[in-house]
Amino acid sequence: MPSPEERAELAAEQAYVDTVYERLDVSADTARALVTEGMARGHIGHEGGLVERDAMVYQATRRLSALNAAHEGLVFGRLDLRDGEKRYIGRIGVRDEDREVLLIDWRAPAASLFYRATAQEPSGVVRRRVLRSRGDRVVGIEDDLLDADHAPDDMVVAGEGALLASLSRARDDAMHSVVATIQKEQDEAIRAPSRGATIIAGGPGTGKTVVALHRAAYLLYTDRRRFERGGVLVVGPSAVFMNYIERVLPSLGETAVTLRAIGEVVDGIRADEHDVPEAAAVKGSARMATVLRRLSRSPVADAPREFTGFYRDARLHLAGADLKRLRRRLLQQGPHNRVYRQAPGVVLQALWSQVTAERALEKGEDAFIDAMLGDARFIDFVESWWPEVDAVELWRSLPDRLGELAGDLLSGEEIATLRATWSTGAPRIEDVPLIDELRHLVGEVPPEIDLDAGAPRQLMSFERREREAAEERLRATSSIEDDSFAHILVDEAQDLSPMQWRMLGRRGRLASWTIVGDDAQASWPLPEEASQARAEALGDKPVHRFRLSTNYRNSAEIYELGARVARRTIERPDLAEAVRRTGVDPRHERVQSGQLDGRARELLDWLLAETAGTVAVVVPHAALRRWRDALGDVSPERVRLLTGLDTKGLEFDGVLVVEPDAFVAESPAGWRTLYVVLTRATQRLATLGTTDRWLQEV
Ligand SMILES: Nc1ncnc2c1ncn2[C@@H]1O[C@H](COP(=O)(O)OP(=O)(O)OP(=O)(O)O)[C@@H](O)[C@H]1O
Structure with a gap:
């Protein structure tokens, strides 16, 4: 029960917050009126009116959605300064009708004191207050008295500290x-x-993800023009994770950010299933870049090996070696698709140089070219020798071509492992960077022919026919000119393979970067290879490093177990300090295999009874289907069934880990995956297995 003083404080804060909401409503009304007015301008009818209308409606609609998104808990902070000044901090900035500041945007320099002032260094702040709200009602106050010496006698200090409450x-x-x-x-x-790349490291639960998202909102605030125009791309480990974080930015007033799971980075391709670890390790390896390069430069499947044609009294012939030479010449000028329009010209030139017969020469080169372009045999040849190639089709040809392309780079066993993954036909998460690499290697057919830039006049009829077909195909494959983001933010970066770094690097050549991760949680088995690929993706951008040291997620009891596992797997893991104790240790149980299902259900019931929020049951990859059937009917609102990798970045009040030894055995990074899984729990953790070797080893 709040004391009478606290009740009075709550009422005073509510009065202030009401004033801010009234102004917010006025701003929303203005934005709405602008949308209506903008729409009306469209009726003016001339083109300028339409452009003006679009700009106006766009801006006003955006403002309106930012105002709506910031509505919940709009005012959350207050600073009382030594000189008597009061500052209210909120999700967005709000001014009164005289343009006086009512609420400071949390990202403004004037708000940074709210986060930086400490009791050791109060920097002029006497009291920091956090207002807890539900909708537009203030329901609680949490104060930190930072400078008792300068606090007025009647200053109220309420609550038990905002952080622990949250x-x-x-x-x-x-x-x-x-x-x-x-x-x-x-x-x-x-x-x-x-500028450059900001690398944020820290153990599990230290807030790397939330920090990165708040940073995205901060960057948009400080340089809106640059980051909104260029775009901010946020990449995370899975679609489940993206759903989990998707509301954070809108609640900070930002809607202009692209969120993509690592399997969805490439436009038009969506993969949400991982490969088995052995296949993932090969597909992610930088060796694949060489394999794909070879594929992109070798003749397409079923390409004709020679050409024979006739023109008047001349017999024309291109042998395998000639075609190889022409291929090399074309590829020197650019990627396969980029030189697609040059291919007929290059072949025609080679054929014309063979013409020595009198009758054939007599009409000149133009007539020769016209005749060839009307010759179905020639057209068929060029179309099958140098067709436009589609990266996905090329990727699909890998199972057949791998032996010939990768003999010296991949072992027979690795090739067999890859072939097995491709039997289903649908790309996995680890295939997406391969397809993207191929798209860049083969390039895109230039959509317009620049007739002034030396395209042979004679090829026009050929071009025209081809252009229509090519444009049709182009509509199907989306653009690959997608390397223009202004900022790229990578979460769980420790898991990125070299091929995934290459994929992101292509999108971030001009960008600044924020990279967050924790090496001890890495599922990628070869950290050196990945860090080299990361360095290449970043180029010579200056790097700034930050480290977060406090674990806000796990109870100290749970994190202590996690830390033992981390120490078992890497020499000096970056361990954080957990700030919260529950007095409840993790539970470990070992049972006979016949009892596994029954005991799992009992432990799950225990977790559900002990906690109020979501609970995860985490099972080995190979056993997922079985457990889906076994647990089919448990509380769908609160229980999530996941594999180890699927839990990356998530958190739950309770976690049940089934067969921890199987996680360890599942991949070379098994111990690190187990560390990730154990550190997902905020309140209660239970492990259950038919063996418990892992526990003896930590
Ligand atoms: N300053 C803070 N105030 C309140 N809660 C916080 C704060 N910082 C972090 N948290 C909470 O701690 C939890 C962990 O944060 P987050 O998921 O960002 O950590 P992480 O470092 O990305 O973890 P992991 O590496 O395990 O994925 C979240 O519930 C987050 O809201």
Whole structure:
């Protein structure tokens, strides 16, 4: 029950917050009126009117959606300064009718004190207050008195600290913004300058993901023109993870950010299933770049090996060696599809140089070219020798071509492993970078022919016929000119394979980067190869490093077990300090295999009873289907069934890990996956297995 003083404080804060909401409503009304007015301008009818209308409606609609998104918990902070000034901090900035500041945007320099001031260094702040709200009602106040010496006698200090209150909340399916309780070291990483690459490291639960998302919102605020125009791309490990984080940015007033799971980075391709670890290790390896390069430069499947044709009294012939030479010449000028329009010209030139017969020579080169372009035999030959190639089709040809292309780079066993993964035909997450690499290697057919830039006049009729067909195909494959993001933010970066770094690097040549990750949680088995690929993706951009040191997620009891596992797998893991104790240790049980299902259900019931939020049952990859059947009917609102890799970046109030030894055995990075899984739990953790070797080893 709040004390009478606290009730009075709550009422005073509510009065202020009401004033801010009234202004917000006025702004929303203005934006709505602008949308209506903008629409009306369309009726003016001339082109300028339409352009003006579009711009106006676009801006006003965006403003309206930002205002709506920021509505929940709009005002969350207040600073009382030594000189008596009061500052209110909120999700967006709001001014009154005289343009006086009512609410400071959390990203503005004037708000940074809210996050940076400490009792050791109050920097003029006497009291920091966090307002907890439900909708537009203030329901609680949490104060930190930072400078008792300068506090007026009647200053009320309420609550038990905003951070602990927020950490104890039950978890649901969505990550929430932590804008009211960002800690000092986190704030430094959020507000780091945008240049180059900002690398944020830290153990599990240290807030790397939330920090990265708040940083995206901060960058948009500081240089909206650059980041909105160029685009901000946020990449995370899985679609489940992207759903989990998707509400954070809108709640900070930002809707202009592209969120993609690593299997969805390439436009038009969506993969959400991982390969088995052995296949993933080969597909992700930088060796694949060489294999794909060879594929992109070798003749297409079923390409004719020679050409024979006739023109008047001349017999024309291109043998295999001639075609090889022409192929080399074309590829010197650019990727396969980029030189697609040059191919007929190059072949015609080679054929014309063979013409020595008198009758054939007599009409000249133009007549020769016209005749050849009307010759179905020649057209068929060029179309099958140098067709436009589609990267996905090329990728599909890999199972047949791998032996010939990769004999010296991949072992027979590796080739067999890859072939087995491709039997289903659908790309896996690890295939997406391969397809993307191929798209860049073969390039895109230039959509327009530049007739002034030396295209042979004689080829026009050929070009015209081909152009229509090519444009039709182009519509189907989306553009690959997608390397223009202004900022790329990579979460769980420790898991990226070299091929995935190459895929992101192509999209971030001109971008600044934020990269967050924790090496101890890596599922990629060859860290050196990945860090080299990362260095290549970043080029010579300056790197700024930050480290987060406090674990806000796990109870200390749970994290202590996690840390033992981390130490078992890497020499000096980056361990964080967990700030919260529950007094409940993790439970470990070993049972006979016949009892596994029954005991799993009992432990799950225990987790559900002990916690209020979501609970995960984490099972080995190979056993997922079986457990889906076994647990089919358990509480769908609160229980999630996942494999180890699927849990990356997520958190749950309770976690049940089934057969931990199987995680360890499943891949070379098995111990690290187990570390990830154990550190997903905020309140309760149970492990259950028919063996418990892992426990003896930590
Ligand atoms: N300053 C903060 N105030 C309140 N909660 C916080 C704060 N920082 C982090 N948290 C909470 O701690 C939890 C862990 O944060 P987050 O998922 O960002 O950590 P992480 O470092 O990305 O973890 P992992 O490496 O395990 O994926 C989240 O619930 C987040 O909301």
